[in-house]
Amino acid sequence: MSDCLSPHLPEPEPNHERLTWFKASKESRRRTLAWTCHCAVIFHELCAAGGQSFLRRTDLATDEFYETHRMRIRDGDALWLALLEGRAR
Numbered sequence: 124m125s126d127c128l129s130p131h132l133p134e135p136e137p138n139h140e141r142l143t144w145f146k147a148s149k150e151s152r153r154r155t156l157a158w159t160c161h162c163a164v165i166f167h168e169l170c171a172a173g174g175q176s177f178l179r180r181t182d183l184a185t186d187e188f189y190e191t192h193r194m195r196i197r198d199g200d201a202l203w204l205a206l207l208e209g210r211a212r
């Protein structure tokens with residue numbers, strides 16, 4: 124029995140898109156729209172700020188935070204879906 128309510132990421136596809144992750148600060152101004160399950164050491168969020176969106180990755184093991192570049196909201200939605208389906212990481 125699992126308490127997990129949020130999705131877990133699958134293994135990425137062999138030819139998945141490699142995203143560029145920029146180091147980010149622990150606190151960043153953002154609205155979190157969706158997230159993967161926090162039971163994993165690394166979890167991801169779909170975030171929005173200033174009318175743009177981006178993905179954020181938190182590594183609890185190393186206490187490091189990363190974000191993608193800012194993009195249009197609908198591109199962020201598409202990238203989030205690609206992440207959840209293992210087509211991007």
Ligand SMILES: [Zn+2]
Pocket residue numbers: 127128131160161162163
């Ligand atoms: Zn979980």
